[in-house]
Amino acid sequence: MAGDQYFALVDCNNFYASCEKLFRPDLKNTPVVVLSNNDGCVVARSPEAKALDIPMGVPAFQIQHLVKKHGIIVFSSNYALYADLSHRVMQAIESCWPDMEIYSIDEAFLTFSSNPLPGLSMEGLAEKVQKRVLMWTGLRVSIGVARTKTLAKIANYAAKKYPATKGVVVLEEQDRIDRLLALVSVGEVWGVGRRTQEKLCRMNVRTAFDLKCANILNIKRFFNIKIGQTVEELNGSPCFTLEQTPGLKKQMICSRSFGERIKRKDDMEKAVSSFCVYVAERLRSEKLLAGRVDLFIRTSCFNKDKTSYANSCGINLDFPSDDTFYLVGLTCRLLDCIWKEGKAYSKAGVVLSVLTPGEGGRQMQLFESSLIRPQHEKVIEIMDRINREKKGKVLIASQGLGQNPWKMKQSHVSPNYTLDWRAIPIIRC
DNA sequence: TCTGGGGTCCTAGGACCC
DNA sequence: TCTGGGGTCCTAGGACCC
Numbered sequence: 001m002a003g004d005q006y007f008a009l010v011d012c013n014n015f016y017a018s019c020e021k022l023f024r025p026d027l028k029n030t031p032v033v034v035l036s037n038n039d040g041c042v043v044a045r046s047p048e049a050k051a052l053d054i055p056m057g058v059p060a061f062q063i064q065h066l067v068k069k070h071g072i073i074v075f076s077s078n079y080a081l082y083a084d085l086s087h088r089v090m091q092a093i094e095s096c097w098p099d100m101e102i103y104s105i106d107e108a109f110l111t112f113s114s115n116p117l118p119g120l121s122m123e124g125l126a127e128k129v130q131k132r133v134l135m136w137t138g139l140r141v142s143i144g145v146a147r148t149k150t151l152a153k154i155a156n157y158a159a160k161k162y163p164a165t166k167g168v169v170v171l172e173e174q175d176r177i178d179r180l181l182a183l184v185s186v187g188e189v190w191g192v193g194r195r196t197q198e199k200l201c202r203m204n205v206r207t208a209f210d211l212k213c214a215n216i217l218n219i220k221r222f223f224n225i226k227i228g229q230t231v232e233e234l235n236g237s238p239c240f241t242l243e244q245t246p247g248l249k250k251q252m253i254c255s256r257s258f259g260e261r262i263k264r265k266d267d268m269e270k271a272v273s274s275f276c277v278y279v280a281e282r283l284r285s286e287k288l289l290a291g292r293v294d295l296f297i298r299t300s301c302f303n304k305d306k307t308s309y310a311n312s313c314g315i316n317l318d319f320p321s322d323d324t325f326y327l328v329g330l331t332c333r334l335l336d337c338i339w340k341e342g343k344a345y346s347k348a349g350v351v352l353s354v355l356t357p358g359e360g361g362r363q364m365q366l367f368e369s370s371l372i373r374p375q376h377e378k379v380i381e382i383m384d385r386i387n388r389e390k391k392g393k394v395l396i397a398s399q400g401l402g403q404n405p406w407k408m409k410q411s412h413v414s415p416n417y418t419l420d421w422r423a424i425p426i427i428r429c
Numbered sequence: 430t431c432t433g434g435g436g437t438c439c440t441a442g443g444a445c446c447c
Numbered sequence: 448t449c450t451g452g453g454g455t456c457c458t459a460g461g462a463c464c465c
Contacts, residue, residue, distance in 0.1 A: 036433035043433075043465095059432040077433085104465045193463045224439060226463085253435055302432060349434090409431095 006122060007152040007242070008110040008145045010093055010129060012086075013160065013167075015106035015139075016044035019085050020075045022138050023417045023425050031072045035060050038257045039076055039409045076413040084418045085137060092136040096129045101242045109149060111242045114172075126168045146171040149240045150233035153190040154180065154208060174236075181209035181234065191230045196223060208234060248355065249288065254279040255296075255349025258406040262345040268297065269332055270400035275350040276331040277399060280324040281384060283352055289320035291354030293327060295334040300346040311338040320356050323376050324383075327352070328398055 012018065016034040021027050031048035035041065042058050052070055054063055060074070067074060086105045093108050094100050097116070101109045116125045126143040133141050144155025151171055158180055159169040171177050187197035189208050199222070205211050211219075212234035220228040229239035254275040262268050272295060283290055294314030299307065313334050321327060331350055383394045395401070415423035 038433065040431085040433050057432090061431045064431095079434095107465075191463070195462060224462095226439070250437075251435090255434065257433065300432085347433095408433095 004113045005111055005238070006114060006145050006147060007149050007238075008112070008122075008126060008129075008143055009103075009149070009152040009156040010108045010110065010133075010141050010143050011156050011160070012089060012106035013140045013142055014044055014046055014050075015086075016075075016077065016082055017046040017049070018139050019082050020078075020414055021046060022085070023414070027073055031070055032075065033063075033072055034075045034077055035412070036077060037408055038259060039411055040257065043077065074412050076410040078414050078416065080416050080419055081414065084416075085139065088137045089133055089139060089141070092133045093129055096132050097125065099242065099244070101244055102246075109152070109242055122170050123168060126170065130167060140167065142167040144169050144171070146177070147236045148233040148238045150190050150230055151177065151236065154184055154188070157184065157188060177236075178209060178212075181212055182207050184208040186211050189230060189234070191226060196227060199223070248357070249286065250355060251351055251353040252279050252282055252288075252290075252355070253349055253351045254282075255347065255351075256406070256408060257347045258345070259409045260405045261300075262348075262406055263343070265335075265339055265341075266400075267405055268339065268345060268348065269335060269398055270404055271406040272297075272331050272335055272348050272350060273328050273396065273398040273400075274404075275348065276328045277324055277396060279350055279352055280322060280327050281387070283355075284322045284358075284380070284384060287358050288355045289322050289358040290317065290327070290352035291320045291356060292316050292352070293330050293334065294351040294353065295331055295338065295348070296351070297335070297338060297345055297348040299343050307343065309340055309343050311340070313337050314351070316354070320354070320358070322358055324380055324396065325376055328396060332398060 017032045020032055020034060029048060030046075031052055031054075032046040033042045033049050033054060034044040036043045039060055041060065042054060042056060042063065045054050045056065049072060052066060052072070054066065054072070063072075066072060082105060089106070090100075090102055090108060093110070097110050097112065099111045103109055110129075112122065112125065114122060116122060120128075122145050126145060130141055130143060133139060142156055142159040144152045144157070144159050145168075146152045146155045155169040155171045159165050159167050162169075171180065184207060185197075186192055186200050186205055186207055187194070189211060192200070192211070200206075200211065203214075203222070205214055211231060214231055216228055216231050219231050232239050256271070256275065258271065262271065276293075280290075292314055294312060296310070296312035298310035301308075301310070315330055315334065317330075386394050417423050417425055
C-alpha cells in the first residue's frame with residue numbers, strides 16, 4: 001500500500017464564520033467577520049466579506065468604515081461553540097474513513113489507496129465525506145487529495161479557489177500537478193511563511209513550481225531541513241506521515257491582551273493569578289504535571305519607544321506539580337522579579353512546561369511536605385467540580401473580585417447554541 | 430485610542446566537561 | 448608571550464502553523 005498511498009486534506013470552509021452563520025439563517029447572504037480574542041483582528045471571513053476585500057488579520061478598528069458602509073456583521077470569537085462543532089465535523093469524517101489525523105480545529109488528514117474500497121474511487125470517497133459532514137453538521141468542507149501532505153494542502157487550496165471543482169481536487173497526473181504548482185505563489189506552500197517567502201523571492205523562487213524544481217542541497221544549506229522536506233514533498237516523496245495519536249503536550253500557555261492597559265501591580269497580580277488558575281485547570285484536566293513555570297509581561301509591541309518594556313522569567317520546580325495554590329504563589333513571585341512601575345502593560349501570559357504525565361498519582365519526593373498537598377488536592381478537586389458547572393464560580397483570593405480592568409473585550413459574542421439549554425435556537429413554523 | 434492565542438520545531442550560541 | 452578540539456546539554460529566539 002505504501003507506494004499507492006494518498007493523503008486527503010479535509011478543511012472546513014471559512015470555519016468560524018460558517019459556525020456563526022449556521023444558527024443565523026437570516027445572515028445567509030450577509031458579509032460576516034469573526035474577530036480574535038479581545039475583538040482585536042479579523043480571523044475569519046464569510047465569502048461575502050472576502051469579496052469586499054477584507055484582509056485576513058486586519059485590526060478591527062481599521063475596517064470600521066467598511067463595516068458601516070456594507071452592513072458587515074461582526075462577531076467576537078466564541079471558541080466553545082467552534083470547538084463543539086469541530087468535534088461533530090470530525091465524528092462525521094471518521095464515520096466515513098477511520099484512518100484520520102485531526103490536524104487543527106477545522107482540518108483533518110486522511111490516508112487511503114488509489115482504490116479505497118471496491119467500487120469507490122478517491123473522488124467518490126471525498127464526495128461521500130463532503131456530503132456526510134454537510135448532512136450531519138450543516139457545514140461545508142473542501143477536500144484535496146495527493147501523494148503527500150504538502151501536495152494535498154495545495155490540492156485543497158485549489159478546491160477552495162476554483163468553484164468549478166465543487167470543493168474536491170484529486171491530483172494524480174504529473175503535468176496537472178505541475179500546471180497547478182505554477183499557478184500557486186510560493187508563500188501559499190505549507191511550511192513557507194513570510195520570512196522564507198521573502199528570502200526565496202530574492203533567489204527568484206516565486207511559485208510552488210519554482211520551489212519544486214529548486215536544488216534541494218542549496219535549499220537545505222540556505223534554509224533548513226524542514227524546507228528541504230517541503231521540496232521533497234512537492235516532488236511527490238512523502239516526508240510527513242499521518243499522526244493518528246497526538247504526542248504528549250510539551251507546554252501549556254494562558255496569555256491575554258488586556259481590554260484596558262494595566263498600570264497597577266495589584267491589577268497585574270489578579271490577571272496573572274487568573275491566567276495561572278486557568279492553565280492549571282487545563283493541566284489537571286489532561287492529567288499532566290508541570291516542571292517549570294514562566295511568566296511574561298509586556299507593553300504594547302506597536303508604537304515602540306523608550307517607554308516600551310517586555311520581560312519574562314521562569315523557575316524550574318523542585319517537584320512537578322499541578323497544584324493551583326503552589327503555581328499561583330510562584331507566578332506572583334515571578335511577577336515581583338520582572339514588574340516595573342510606571343508602565344502601561346498590554347499583555348501577559350503564564351507558560352507551564354516540562355510537562356510529565358500525572359495519572360495515577362506521583363511519587364512523593366524525599367523532602368516534599370506530606371502535610372499540605374493532600375489538603376490542597378481535596379480543595380482543588382472540589383473547586384474544579386464547581387467551576388466545571390459554572391466557570392469562575394470559585395476563585396482564589398489573588399484573582400480578586402468584581403470587575404477587572406484586564407478583562408477581554410467581547411462585544412459581539414454569539415450564544416452557545418449547542419452547549420447551553422437556554423441558547424438552543426427555536427424554530428417557529 | 431484601538432493590532433489574538435496556543436502550539437511546535439529548529440538553530441545558534443553559551444556553558445561546561447574531558 | 449604563547450592557551451585545543453570535540454562533545455553534550457540547555458536555552459532563547461526565530462519561524463511557522465491554524
